[in-house]
Structures are given as C-alpha cells and as structure tokens.
Amino acid sequence: MPNWNEVLREIEREQEKTERDQKRRQPSPLDRIRRRYLKQLHRYTKRNAIAYYSGWLVRTDGPPAVAVSDADKNAFMSAIHGLDRSQGLDLILHTPGGDLAATESLVDYLRKMFGTDMRAIVPQLAMSAGTMIACSCRSIVMGKQSNLGPTDPQIRGVPASGVLSEFNKAIEHIKREPAAAAVWQPIIGKYNPTFLESCQNAVNWADQMVREWLSTGMFEGDPETITKAETIAKQLADADTTLSHARHIHLEQLEEMGLRIERLEEDPKLQDLVLTVHHAFMHTFSSTGVAKIVENHNGVATILLAPVKKQ
Numbered sequence: 474m475p476n477w478n479e480v481l482r483e484i485e486r487e488q489e490k491t492e493r494d495q496k497r498r499q500p501s502p503l504d505r506i507r508r509r510y511l512k513q514l515h516r517y518t519k520r521n522a523i524a525y526y527s528g529w530l531v532r533t534d535g536p537p538a539v540a541v542s543d544a545d546k547n548a549f550m551s552a553i554h555g556l557d558r559s560q561g562l563d564l565i566l567h568t569p570g571g572d573l574a575a576t577e578s579l580v581d582y583l584r585k586m587f588g589t590d591m592r593a594i595v596p597q598l599a600m601s602a603g604t605m606i607a608c609s610c611r612s613i614v615m616g617k618q619s620n621l622g623p624t625d626p627q628i629r630g631v632p633a634s635g636v637l638s639e640f641n642k643a644i645e646h647i648k649r650e651p652a653a654a655a656v657w658q659p660i661i662g663k664y665n666p667t668f669l670e671s672c673q674n675a676v677n678w679a680d681q682m683v684r685e686w687l688s689t690g691m692f693e694g695d696p697e698t699i700t701k702a703e704t705i706a707k708q709l710a711d712a713d714t715t716l717s718h719a720r721h722i723h724l725e726q727l728e729e730m731g732l733r734i735e736r737l738e739e740d741p742k743l744q745d746l747v748l749t750v751h752h753a754f755m756h757t758f759s760s761t762g763v764a765k766i767v768e769n770h771n772g773v774a775t776i777l778l779a780p781v782k783k784q
Contacts, residue, residue, distance in 0.1 A: 480506065480752040484760075503760060507753040508772040514563070514746040515770035520592070521556050522770040523549070524565040524750065528758030528779075530598075538764035538779045541571025541602045545579055548767035548775035553586050556769065561590035564610065565750065570601025573626060573675065577682055580609045589690040592735075595619045596751035601627070601718065604709060605679065608732070609686035616737035616744065620721035624683055624709040626675040627718060633672035634712045640669060680706050691733050705730050 475483065487502030507524075515522045529539035562583070570576075583591060593599070593607035594614040600622030607613045607621060615621075625634045643657040687702035695701065708714065708730050715722070728734050737744045757763055768774035 475749050475752070477752050480749060481756060484753075484756055503753070503757045504772075504774075507750070507757060507766075507768065508770075508774075510746060510750045510753055511768065511770045512772075514743075514750055517742060517746055518563055520561050520563045521553075521558070521587075522563045522565065523552050524754060524766065524768050525549075525568060526565070526754045526758075526766045526768075527568045528764050529569045531755070531758045538777060539569060541568060541575050541579070541606075543572070543575045543578065544777070545575065545765075545767060546582060548777075549579065549582065551775055552767050552769040552773050554773070555771070558587055561592070562587045563592050563594055564606070565594045565596065565747070566599040566603050566607060567595075567597055567751070567754065568599055568603035568606075570603045570605075570622070573602065573678055573682075576602040576605055580606060580682075580686065584609070589693065591690075594737075594747055595621065596747050598622070598721070604722075605683055605686070608683050608705075608709075609690055611690055612733045612735050613727070614735045614737055614743075614747070615724040615727070616748070617724070619737070620723060621709075621727060622722060623712065623715040623718055623720055624679055624706075625712045625715070625718060626679045628668070628672050628675055632712055632718055633675045634710065636664060636669065636672045637676065638712070640664060676710070680710055683709065701731050705732060 484502050484506050487505055511522055511524060525545070527539040564583070589611055591610040592612050592614060593610040595607060596616065597618060598620050599607050600620075601624060604621040604624050608624075613621075625632050627633065628636070640661055643661050647654045647657060683706040684702045687705060688698050692698040692701050709722075712718075724734050724736065737747060754766065757766065762778050763776055764779040765777040766774060768776075
C-alpha cells in the first residue's frame with residue numbers, strides 16, 4: 474500500500490508532466506492520482522464507487538463550503554448519471570456533517586437510485602450528519618483509524634439536546650428552590666420559546682431519520698429491527714454519554730451498539746485501496762483551495778472551491 478509520502482512522490486512525478494498535459498488539456502496530477510485509485514477500487518469491488526469528501530480538516534473557512542448542503546445533490550446527480558446502478562454503491566465518506574434537511578434529501582435520492590444496496594466506507598471521519606448517512610447504508614466499512622461521531626443536532630452552534638437538558642434542569646431546580654430563579658434567569662433568558670421548540674424539533678427529527686434508515690436498511694428483515702434501531706439511534710444521540718459533539722466514536726464501540734461494521738483490516742487489498750484513495754484526496758485538499766469533492770470511479774467530479782476571503 475502506498476503510504477502518505479509515497480502518494481506524494483507519485484503526485485510529484487505526475488507534476489513533471491504538467492506542462493505537456495496542460496497543452497493537451499489533461500487533468501492535473503492530483504486529479505489523475507485520485508481517479509487512478511478510485512478506478513482500481515471499483516475494479517476490485519465490482520461496485521460503483523463515489524467519494525464524498527470535505528476538506529474541513531485543512532480548510533479554515535468552515536461551513537457552509539465544507540458541510541453537507543443542498544448543493545451536494547447536484548454533485549451526486551452528475552456522479553450517478555450513466556452508472557450501472559445494479560452494481561450498488563460504495564460511498565466513501567469523509568465529512569464533518571451539515572444541514573439536517575439536506576442530509577435527509579440526499580439519502581432519499583441515493584436510495585431512489587440504489588435502493589438499500591449501499592455500503593459506507595469511512596477511511597477516517599464521518600461526523601454528525603455524516604454518521605447519519607453511514608447509518609442509511611447496509612453496512613459500514615471502518616479501519617482502526619476510523620471514527621463516526623454523535624448525531625445530536627446543533628442549533629446556532631450549540632447542541633440542541635444540551636439546551637433542552639439545561640432548560641429542564643433549571644425548571645427542576647427552581648421548583649425545588651424558588652430563590653434559584655435569580656441564578657438561572659441570565660442563563661435561560663437567552664433561550665426564547667421559539668428556540669427551545671426548534672431544538673426539540675431538531676432532536677426528534679434526527680432521531681426519526683436514524684431510526685427509519687436503520688430499520689429499512691441495515692436491519693431490514695431482522696426480527697429485532699425496531700429494538701436495534703431505537704437503541705442505536707438513542708446511543709448515537711445521547712449527549713450525556715458522548716459529552717461532546719466532537720467525540721470520536723471508535724469501531725469497537727459502534728459494534729457494541731449493534732451497528733453492522735466491516736473491519737477494513739480483514740481485507741488487506743481493500744484496505745490498501747481505500748487508504749490510498751484517502752491519501753490522494755487529502756493531498757488535494759492540502760495542496761489546493763478545494764473545499765469539497767464528489768467524484769465517481771469514472772472520473773466524473775464536482776469540485777467546490779472555498780470562497781476567496783475579501784481583503
């Protein structure tokens with residue numbers, strides 16, 4: 474398996490051809506290397522491969538450029554066009570998550586295209602809404618270095634479940650000790666009723682999506698479908714247990730929850746290909762102004778550049 478530095482050297486060798494390739498209007502070395510290994514992955518698995526990659530680990534721009542958004546639907550439409558959908562889909566995920574509505578709509582579209590014959594591959598991180606997308610698949614391929622994240626939704630940059638927990642704690646405290654109202658007033662005063670309702674709706678919405686996708690995908694036909702889906706959805710969204718929305722949940726913990734995890738190390742050839750694809754994408758982000766890429770094994774790609782900051 475080419476490691477990080479070996480992939481970089483391969484890119485540098487390709488760079489030597491840049492001047493000639495530019496005259497021929499050929500793809501850049503970075504593009505060629507990514508597409509070379511995506512194609513090799515497809516040939517090995519005999520499944521469609523689409524990489525959904527965000528550069529949030531190396532970009533400082535933050536949302537919305539790197540996050541899951543409605544703009545991604547158009548990118549997936551381009552990537553899926555012309556594919557033999559009977560081959561199913563291996564969705565390679567590297568994302569910090571994003572908008573709930575966009576996530577729901579994207580999964581709905583992917584399922585219309587591939588049914589539930591989808592497998593999520595997580596080379597490193599699929600957080601928040603990325604975890605939710607992974608839960609919509611039949612199984613999740615992860616390595617020792619891979620992590621999913623909590624699914625508790627964030628509203629205005631704060632955890633919705635945390636807001637509700639804090640508000641309920643305040644109510645109980647004031648019921649026991651009315652004088653405590655003076656202490657809590659500055660804290661709960663910043664939460665208007667509309668905001669609290671939005672938080673509750675977001676928590677219910679995220680939970681409903683995860684439970685439904687697990688029930689109709691990963692655990693479809695399982696006699697314990699409902700129980701498993703509810704248990705996993707609750708654990709992934711339990712802020713009291715995860716403690717932070719940035720918490721990295723390891724594959725052993727996910728297996729204990731009951732998720733269907735395929736260990737990447739059990740197939741060395743697949744491991745080599747997946748990690749090389751990952752290295753190639755990460756080199757692209759670290760070497761360019763790219764914020765997000767949706768790309769299939771045929772080299773059809775939508776590449777989103779990060780907005781240029783005004784001086």
